[in-house]
Amino acid sequence: MTDLETFREETRNWLKANCPPEMREPMGEDDICWGGRKFEFSSPAQKQWLEVNAERGWTVPAWPKAYGGGGLSGPEQKVLAEEMKRINARPPLQSFGIWMLGPALLHFGSEEQKRHYLPQIARGEIRWCQGYSEPGAGSDLASLQTKGVDKGDHFEVTGQKIWTSYADKADWIFCLVRTEPDEKKHTGISFLLFDMETEGVSTKPIKLISGASPFCETFFDAVKVPSEQIVGERGQGWTIAKYLLTHEREMIGGSDSAIFAKSDLISDAAQAIGLDDAGRLDDPMMRAELGEFIVDEMAFDAHVAMTRAYMRAGNELGARSAELKYLGTELNKQRQSLRVAAGGADDLVWEGGSNDAGQAAKDWLRSKANSIEGGTSEVMLSILSKAILKMPG
Amino acid sequence: MEILNEDLGMVAESAAGLLSQSHPITAFRALRDSGAALGYDKAIVGEMAEMGWMGIALPEDVDGADFGFRAAGLIAEEMGKNLTAGPFLSTAILAATVLRTAGGDTLAQWGPRIAGGDAVIALALEEGVKHRPNRIATTATKAADGTTLNGRKSFVVDGVDADRLIVAAKDGDALVLALVDPQTKGVSVTSQVMLDHRNTAVVSLDDALVPAEAIIAEGDAAQAALDATLRAGRAVAAAEQLGNAKAAAEQTFEYLRTRKQFGVLIGMFQALQHRAADLYCELEQTSSLVAEALNALDQGRDDAEALSRAAKAKAARVGRQATEEGVQMHGGIGMTDEMDLGLFMKRDRALSEFLGDAGHHTEWLLKQRGI
Numbered sequence: 232m233t234d235l236e237t238f239r240e241e242t243r244n245w246l247k248a249n250c251p252p253e254m255r256e257p258m259g260e261d262d263i264c265w266g267g268r269k270f271e272f273s274s275p276a277q278k279q280w281l282e283v284n285a286e287r288g289w290t291v292p293a294w295p296k297a298y299g300g301g302g303l304s305g306p307e308q309k310v311l312a313e314e315m316k317r318i319n320a321r322p323p324l325q326s327f328g329i330w331m332l333g334p335a336l337l338h339f340g341s342e343e344q345k346r347h348y349l350p351q352i353a354r355g356e357i358r359w360c361q362g363y364s365e366p367g368a369g370s371d372l373a374s375l376q377t378k379g380v381d382k383g384d385h386f387e388v389t390g391q392k393i394w395t396s397y398a399d400k401a402d403w404i405f406c407l408v409r410t411e412p413d414e415k416k417h418t419g420i421s422f423l424l425f426d427m428e429t430e431g432v433s434t435k436p437i438k439l440i441s442g443a444s445p446f447c448e449t450f451f452d453a454v455k456v457p458s459e460q461i462v463g464e465r466g467q468g469w470t471i472a473k474y475l476l477t478h479e480r481e482m483i484g485g486s487d488s489a490i491f492a493k494s495d496l497i498s499d500a501a502q503a504i505g506l507d508d509a510g511r512l513d514d515p516m517m518r519a520e521l522g523e524f525i526v527d528e529m530a531f532d533a534h535v536a537m538t539r540a541y542m543r544a545g546n547e548l549g550a551r552s553a554e555l556k557y558l559g560t561e562l563n564k565q566r567q568s569l570r571v572a573a574g575g576a577d578d579l580v581w582e583g584g585s586n587d588a589g590q591a592a593k594d595w596l597r598s599k600a601n602s603i604e605g606g607t608s609e610v611m612l613s614i615l616s617k618a619i620l621k622m623p624g
Numbered sequence: 625m626e627i628l629n630e631d632l633g634m635v636a637e638s639a640a641g642l643l644s645q646s647h648p649i650t651a652f653r654a655l656r657d658s659g660a661a662l663g664y665d666k667a668i669v670g671e672m673a674e675m676g677w678m679g680i681a682l683p684e685d686v687d688g689a690d691f692g693f694r695a696a697g698l699i700a701e702e703m704g705k706n707l708t709a710g711p712f713l714s715t716a717i718l719a720a721t722v723l724r725t726a727g728g729d730t731l732a733q734w735g736p737r738i739a740g741g742d743a744v745i746a747l748a749l750e751e752g753v754k755h756r757p758n759r760i761a762t763t764a765t766k767a768a769d770g771t772t773l774n775g776r777k778s779f780v781v782d783g784v785d786a787d788r789l790i791v792a793a794k795d796g797d798a799l800v801l802a803l804v805d806p807q808t809k810g811v812s813v814t815s816q817v818m819l820d821h822r823n824t825a826v827v828s829l830d831d832a833l834v835p836a837e838a839i840i841a842e843g844d845a846a847q848a849a850l851d852a853t854l855r856a857g858r859a860v861a862a863a864e865q866l867g868n869a870k871a872a873a874e875q876t877f878e879y880l881r882t883r884k885q886f887g888v889l890i891g892m893f894q895a896l897q898h899r900a901a902d903l904y905c906e907l908e909q910t911s912s913l914v915a916e917a918l919n920a921l922d923q924g925r926d927d928a929e930a931l932s933r934a935a936k937a938k939a940a941r942v943g944r945q946a947t948e949e950g951v952q953m954h955g956g957i958g959m960t961d962e963m964d965l966g967l968f969m970k971r972d973r974a975l976s977e978f979l980g981d982a983g984h985h986t987e988w989l990l991k992q993r994g995i
Contacts, residue, residue: 497993512995522986525993526941529934534912541625551625554905609898616897620877620904624892 238307242314249283251276255319264324267358268402284323285354291329294337298345299353305543327396328352328359330482332405335475339422339463348424360427361479362392362406362449363472370610372407373416373469377451379408379423386410386423386461388431388454394604398434398447401427405475411466420468425456441596442581477548479605480556481538496566497521500573517572524565531562550618557611560601567591567598625908626915628698635695639702642675647708649964655709656821662785663823664709672710673741681720681856686735688720693856694918697863701914704867707967709822711744713864713978714782718857719745722790722801725849726841730803734788746786747853748777748804748827755980757792757854762829764793764800770836771795773802773810773829781978783825784815790840791829792850799846803838804829820967820974851929858979859917859932862939865975866907866914869939869946872968873903876950896953903942903949910935910942930992933985940982943972 232240253276264270264277272278284290287301292308294300303311315322333352336345351357368375377390388408398404403426411419427434431454436444463471500521505513512518538555542548548555571578571591578591602608616622628636647668655665672678680696682688696717703712720738723731737743751761762775773793783789789804789811806813810832813825841849877900880891890896917931947969951958958965976982 497995501995506995510994511990518990518995519986521995522990523941525989526934526937526982526986529931530909530913530938533916533931534909537625537627537912537915540627544627554908557902558905558909612898612901613894615901615904616891620880620897620900622877622880622891622897622900623889624897 235306235310239310239314242311243317245287246314246318246320249280250318250320251280253277254280254321254323256321257319258321262321264322264355265326265358265397265400266324266328266355267326267400268356269400270355270358280321281323281355288353290324290355291333291353294333294349294353298337299350305545309539309543324355326352326355326358327361327401328357331361331475331479332359334478335405335422335471336462338474339467339471344462357402358397358400360395360398360401360404360449362395362404364394365391366393370607372472373420375407375409375420377406377408378412379410379421379456381410381458382455384458386421386456386458388423388425388451388456390451392449392451393437393446395434395447395449396445398427398449399436403427404432404449405462407468407472410468414466417469418466420472421465422462422468422471423456424460424462425454429454429456431455439596440599441593443593443597476606477550477552480552480611481548483556483560483601483605496570496573497525499570503573503575503577517569520569524562524569527562527565531558534558550614553606553611553614553618556605557602557608557615561608563601564598567595571595625912631691632695632698635691636698636702638675639677639699640705642671643702643706643708646671647706647710649707649967652707652709652821652967661815661817661823663817663821664711664782668708668710669715669744670741672712672716673739677712678716678741679720679735679739681717682724682735682739686731687739688735689739692918692922693859694915694922696856696860697914697918700860700864701867701870704864704869704971705871707868707871707964707971711746711782711786713857713861714746714786715744717860718747718853719788719790721853721856722747722840722849725852726801726845728840729837730840734803737787743787744782744785745788745790745803746780746783746825748780748783748789748791748825749850750779751775751777753778755977755984757850760792760794760799762791762793764795764802766795767833770833771800771802771839773804773832773834775829777827777829778824779977780813780825780827782823783813783827784823786813786825789813789827791827792846793829795842798843799850800842801840801846801849802834803840804832804834805838808832808834818974820970822974854979855929855932856921858936858985859914859921859928861975861979862914862932862935863918865939865943865972866910868968868971868975869910869943870907872950872965872972873900873907873946875964875968876900876946876953877904879954890953899949899953903945906942906945910938913938930989933980933988936980937982937985937989940976943976947972 253274262273264281288296288299289301292301292303292311296302329352333349336348363372365375365377379386379388403424406423407420408423409419410421431452433450434447437446437448438444500512507513574591581589676689677699679688680691683690715738723734734743749757765772773791786806789806791802791804793800804811810830812828816824818824880896880900883890914935917935920928920931950965954965957963
């Protein structure tokens with residue numbers, strides 16, 4: 232037996248022994264384990280599943296063991312993912328720390344920072360949020376104005392962030408702050424980490440068209456951030472931010488992305504609309520649209536798999552993360568539009584009736600943000616046209 | 625974002641090298657301008673055989689290279705990029721897969737000839753204007769001294785001057801695949817030059833009597849051979865169409881980088897940048913889908929059928945996007961014969977119909993999903 236086959240057998244046995252039955256059920260948005268100081272586990276099984284994985288480093292299987300990861304090789308990660316999928320095991324932990332901050336710290340953090348912050352992320356102890364956008368700095372993120380004034384042993388941070396996902400539930404923030412006001416816009420930014428309980432930090436949820444409030448406005452009033460909580464050098468913030476954004480885009484674009492509400496669109500449509508005598512969906516125009524969607528979804532799934540293999544082979548995705556982000560989010564918008572169209576009047580119901588009343592409509596509305604958050608589709612196309620296609624200007 | 629092992633990397637490299645040097649677009653142009661009814665240079669068959677390409681889908685015991693469909697797709701993609709004309713799809717993929725799946729004496733006898741570049745064999749399947757492999761009116765009737773074929777076959781790619789035709793006919797409900805010598809009495813082959821300047825033949829079969837040994841397979845065995853052949857052919861054709869689309873797109877991107885209007889390079893205009901980047905993204909995911917379909921074929925996976933149909937459908941859609949955007953972004957010059965875009969557009973159109981268009985395969989996928 233090869234080492235990989237042995238690993239597969241051990242993994243299979245370990246999952247069998249350790250993954251509680253409840254953690255093999257299909258999950259909704261409410262079943263995600265985000266971790267953090269304020270997180271309330273939805274069941275003892277969820278807590279147990281997090282703990283056994285954290286113990287083994289399998290909340291972040293690719294990270295080095297020294298920082299709380301599993302230290303698995305590319306092929307081993309693939310085996311673990313396959314074995315998890317085989318029994319429908321839920322991800323034990325999902326977080327911005329895993330998807331975004333972790334990779335940035337692994338790349339740019341000091342040894343001390345890695346040893347301090349990464350294990351807390353891996354164990355789900357600290358939940359992070361991202362302080363990037365500002366009211367005056369959306370697509371033009373680098374024009375951000377939140378100030379960080381050097382006060383010797385600390386930076387004094389003052390300003391406002393917006394679209395801070397789950398800021399009201401997060402413990403710490405990674406934040407872009409202008410510390411070098413005399414530098415050009417891209418070179419005057421630093422990347423700071425601080426506790427959301429620090430004096431001067433406040434948050435206010437923003438109610439969205441879906442009725443939910445996953446985003447906040449976040450205010451900083453003379454917040455004291457110790458100098459050692461800067462990642463990288465002063466003025467290096469934009470470089471780190473861009474690196475982190477490529478990971479965010481991979482995450483948003485990935486076909487199993489946590490922000491895409493997946494459902495069996497085709498069987499739901501068959502159920503809602505019914506079939507004609509020839510066994511075809513009794514709505515020829517929608518059927519044709521679903522056909523195109525099926526082909527596009529197969530293409531995208533193949534592309535995600537190919538991209539993962541490319542990265543496991545040790546390649547950096549770089550600007551190409553914009554490609555996944557663009558394709559994945561536009562596809563999800565199409566999925567959600569078709570889903571509510573198939574649901575018809577049923578999916579106009581907002582409240583009342585069944586338990587999941589309004590869910591399809593809310594998912595549909597939520598999906599409209601997919602092609603805005605993490606960089607709009609238009610920003611993605613601009614990045615690709617310059618970085619890959621080498622268009623002038 | 626190709627993930628190729630060493631062997632596949634070498635196939636791709638040698639295909640790109642040989643085709644861009646010996647059979648580039650200028651060679652195709654010269655061929656077209658010569659007005660040759662065959663539509664390809666006969667010498668290419670021997671060259672491809674020497675490279676092992678003609679036997680790529682054949683087992684080693686009949687002199688094949690048995691290198692798999694992923695490799696065949698890489699070659700087809702390069703042929704698409706270079707507009708290389710030659711009986712690769714018709715003979716090395718379709719005919720070879722029919723013979724390989726059916727096995728027996730026909731494979732033993734004709735396999736080495738295909739692999740050696742000594743035989744061109746065309747699949748005579750279609751009868752109407754659209755790909756309908758289940759609607760075959762051509763009949764095969766048992767006679768004392770063989771089988772009599774009657775019917776009319778159209779869109780027989782590389783059927784002109786072919787050494788043999790594989791004719792799909794029906795004996796009652798049973799499918800029959802017959803290897804027919806075009807010189808047989810009652811067989812007439814009419815040559816047609818298509819919009820992409822390739823040849824296809826119309827084949828009339830009027831009481832054409834073929835000997836018993838000409839029957840390659842019958843009934844379920846014939847159906848299995850045809851299904852396997854179409855499955856492979858669609859994925860490899862999708863690869864060629866993808867290559868064709870990539871080349872059209874690359875010429876267009878280069879034009880955007882160099883053409884000036886209003887005093888600036890037109891690639892500065894965001895309206896064009898975004899359309900170009902969207903096309904690039906579509907080409908990338910289509911590439912992955914085509915590769916996945918070819919890998920699934922090589923691995924004998926259950927999802928190979930669905931993937932090869934999806935790949936064919938997607939390649940047709942992205943091919944249309946690439947060639948239409950190509951002409952539009954070039955403007956007036958894109959409409960001229962001097963530019964290659966028209967050649968790509970015409971080849972794209974032909975490949976879209978060949979072995980089933982996007983609608984045909986999307987319909988199959990919808991039925992497979994139960995709607």
